[in-house]
Structure formats: C-alpha cells, structure tokens
Amino acid sequence: MDYVYGPGRNHLFVPGPVNIPDQVLRAMNRNNEDYRSPAVPALTKTLLEDVKKIFKTTSGTPFLIPTTGTGAWESALTNTLSPGDRTVSFLIGQFSLLWIDQQQRLNFNVDVVESEWGQGANLDVLASKIAEDTAHTIKAICIVHNETATGVTNNLATVRKILDHYQHPALFLVDGVSSICALDFRMDEWGIDVALTGSQKALSLPTGLGIVCASPKALEATKTAKSVRVFFDWNDYLKFYKLGTYWPYTPSIQLLYGLRAALDLIFEEGLDNIIARHTRLGKATRLAVAAWGLKNCTQKEEWYSDTVTAVVIPSNIDSTEIVRQAWKRYNLSLGLGLNKVAGKVFRIGHLGNLNELQLLGCLAGVEMVLKDVGYPVKLGSGVAAASAYLQNSTPLIPSRI
Numbered sequence: 001m002d003y004v005y006g007p008g009r010n011h012l013f014v015p016g017p018v019n020i021p022d023q024v025l026r027a028m029n030r031n032n033e034d035y036r037s038p039a040v041p042a043l044t045k046t047l048l049e050d051v052k053k054i055f056k057t058t059s060g061t062p063f064l065i066p067t068t069g070t071g072a073w074e075s076a077l078t079n080t081l082s083p084g085d086r087t088v089s090f091l092i093g094q095f096s097l098l099w100i101d102q103q104q105r106l107n108f109n110v111d112v113v114e115s116e117w118g119q120g121a122n123l124d125v126l127a128s129k130i131a132e133d134t135a136h137t138i139k140a141i142c143i144v145h146n147e148t149a150t151g152v153t154n155n156l157a158t159v160r161k162i163l164d165h166y167q168h169p170a171l172f173l174v175d176g177v178s179s180i181c182a183l184d185f186r187m188d189e190w191g192i193d194v195a196l197t198g199s200q201k202a203l204s205l206p207t208g209l210g211i212v213c214a215s216p217k218a219l220e221a222t223k224t225a226k227s228v229r230v231f232f233d234w235n236d237y238l239k240f241y242k243l244g245t246y247w248p249y250t251p252s253i254q255l256l257y258g259l260r261a262a263l264d265l266i267f268e269e270g271l272d273n274i275i276a277r278h279t280r281l282g283k284a285t286r287l288a289v290a291a292w293g294l295k296n297c298t299q300k301e302e303w304y305s306d307t308v309t310a311v312v313i314p315s316n317i318d319s320t321e322i323v324r325q326a327w328k329r330y331n332l333s334l335g336l337g338l339n340k341v342a343g344k345v346f347r348i349g350h351l352g353n354l355n356e357l358q359l360l361g362c363l364a365g366v367e368m369v370l371k372d373v374g375y376p377v378k379l380g381s382g383v384a385a386a387s388a389y390l391q392n393s394t395p396l397i398p399s400r401i
C-alpha cells in the first residue's frame with residue numbers, strides 16, 4: 001500500500017534513486033538463501049567478473065560492499081591513505097563538498113580547490129599544484145566525475161594527462177556515482193586507481209550496494225595505508241575471494257540477484273548504446289530548457305552532464321515550490337536544489353533505465369508546473385524542441401532491429 005497514493009506511475013526524475021526495471025524487480029522477489037551454499041559464491045563470481053566491464057577495467061579488483069555511495073567513498077579513502085596524507089579535492093557542488101567533509105573528518109590534509117557552483121573542477125590549478133609538488137606530498141587526487149547537484153561532468157582524461165606529464169605518483173580516486181554505466185568511463189585507459197558507484201544510480205537497482213573497483217596500485221597502497229578500517233577493509237574481502245566463498249559478512253541475496261539481472265540488461269542493450277542513450281536524453285533535456293527560456297546551471301558546454309540537468313529559475317520563484325507542486329499535482333518527482341543552489345534550481349535526473357518517451361512525459365509535467373508557479377512558459381515548447389531532436393536521433397531498439 002502506498003503511504004500517499006497517486007494514480008498511475010510516479011514519474012521518477014530525481015537523479016537517483018532511479019527507476020528499477022521490472023525484470024530486476026522480479027529477479028529480486030525471492031527468499032533469502034544460505035550465502036555459504038555453493039550457489040551464492042557461484043553467482044558472486046559472475047558478478048565480480050561482469051561488474052568490471054561497466055568500469056572498463058580488466059586489471060581492477062571489484063568489491064560489492066553493502067553500503068551506499070558515502071560508504072564507497074570511505075572505503076576508497078581508508079584503504080589507500082593514512083591520516084595526515086595530503087589530498088587535492090575539488091569543491092564544485094554538494095556531493096564534492098560532502099566528500100571533502102568526509103576526508104577532513106578522516107583526518108586527511110585536504111587541499112581544497114574551489115570553483116563557483118556550475119563550473120567544473122579547476123584543472124589549471126591542479127596542474128600548477130602538481131607541477132610544484134616535486135617532493136610528492138600530494139598522495140591522492142579526489143574528484144567527483146559528475147557533480148549531481150549542479151549537473152557538471154569533469155574531464156577525467158585531463159587529470160590523468162596532468163599526472164603523467166609531471167610523472168606524479170598520486171593516487172587517482174574517482175566518484176563515479178552518477179556517471180558509471182551512463183557516461184563514458186574508462187578506468188584502465190584513464191589510469192584511475194579507485195572508481196566507485198552506488199547501486200541506486202545508473203545501475204537502476206535499489207540502494208544498498210557500493211560498487212568499488214581498485215587498481216593494482218591501489219591494492220598495493222593498502223599495505224602501507226594506516227587509516228583505521230574495519231567494515232570497509234578490502235583485505236577481508238580479498239581473504240574470502242581466495243577461499244572462493246567471497247563474503248566476509250552477510251550479503252543481501254536479493255540485491256545480488258538484482259545485480260545479476262541489471263547487468264544482464266545492461267549487456268543486452270550494450271554499454272555503448274546506453275551511453276549514447278544518455279547523450280540523447282541529456283541533449284533533449286537541454287533543448288527543452290532553452291526552449292523554456294531558462295538557463296542551465298552548468299556554465300560551459302564542456303561540462304554539460306548527460307545524467308542530470310540543474311535548471312536555474314528566475315529569482316522571483318522558489319524552485320522548492322516547483323518540486324513540491326510537481327509531486328502533488330502530476331505525480332512527478334524532480335530533484336531539489338541543494339545547499340548553495342537551494343531554491344534557485346530544480347534538477348531533472350535523466351539516468352538509468354529510462355527511455356525517450358518517459359523523458360517527454362517529464363518535460364510536459366515540468367512545463368505545466370512552471371505555469372502553475374507563475375513562470376510564463378508556452379506549453380509544449382520544451383516538448384516540441386526535445387521531440388524534434390529525439391525523433392531524428394532515436395535509433396531502433398537494438399533487440400528489435
């Protein structure tokens with residue numbers, strides 16, 4: 001029973017948690033099992049092998065941790081670093097801010113590079129810090145690939161180029177929570193040492209799995225990293241990997257079967273097709289925003305995010321009201337503006353298991369609610385701009401060709 005019933009389907013357009021496909025819901029609808037029976041290790045083995053494909057790594061070691069993105073951050077940091085270690089971290093929005101806060105609370109010496117919200121990580125500042133750091137005091141670069149609060153995607157290939165140019169050995173730690181499995185992400189090619197995501201984002205699962213992948217260099221770093229870690233200790237996992245039983249503690253059986261089904265769907269569609277679909281959905285959303293006469297919070301095209309769009313609204317309107325009315329009148333869930341941009345932006349999440357017509361439904365709802373709150377929008381203008389683009393760019397569904 002819904003606590004607050006609404007007819008029809010909720011249009012879930014927050015940038016995570018996202019819609020769960022029916023196939024995944026069905027796969028999870030099962031009893032608990034003994035995780036020490038032969039069945040669960042056999043399943044886990046396939047998951048660990050296959051999950052590497054979404055990171056585009058062959059050399060990485062994956063960990064499926066019962067946690068969220070926040071726990072995945074903590075596992076990346078505590079397994080590879082020691083208290084007092086210098087990290088360079090970019091403050092560009094709410095999630096990078098929270099990661100920085102975690103780094104500070106774990107007693108790292110955080111060198112914060114701050115930019116205006118709506119801008120990407122300042123990689124010129126990174127280049128000068130790396131150039132100056134001939135003593136290699138910087139132990140890790142921590143960067144959020146896609147800042148979900150502002151809809152900003154950072155250029156990870158450039159970070160790698162900077163480190164390589166100065167032959168700097170800093171670890172490269174990447175939050176891919178709202179990017180992995182939706183945006184172009186290449187762990188091996190970009191020399192990423194730890195990459196992580198959460199199950200409720202582009203994988204389109206319930207919340208509850210932190211999926212972390214460590215490079216051989218990151219695993220080597222665990223041998224000298226002195227941060228206290230217990231629940232998140234990768235070595236406990238590695239011990240059980242060797243034994244072939246895989247789990248240091250009780251996994252959620254339902255989430256494991258859900259992950260199996262989610263990966264099967266991902267491979268059926270094809271990772272590159274999924275990335276292309278997100279490119280289309282992102283572009284269509286931005287065309288609608290422009291047609292409404294509104295601004296994207298993201299300040300430059302090079303940072304546009306294909307998983308979330310933060311829409312800036314005129315100062316006489318409170319964006320919180322847009323989100324509230326969308327849910328109350330149209331059963332449409334939009335993302336709130338967070339922290340510095342609270343009241344100023346609302347967010348449209350366009351990631352995960354989602355198609356073009358679903359997005360058009362959302363855009364129609366946004367138009368109606370904009371009118372409701374007094375913004376002079378021409379009904380249909382955004383939908384027209386988005387659908388004109390989608391009609392020409394949407395390919396046949398691969399399995400139906």
Ligand code: PLP
Nearest residue numbers: 068069070095146148177178198
């Ligand atoms: N990193 C990013 C980029 C996020 O968008 C989020 C959540 O939205 C997090 C980290 C935190 O993840 P969680 O809420 O699963 O702990």
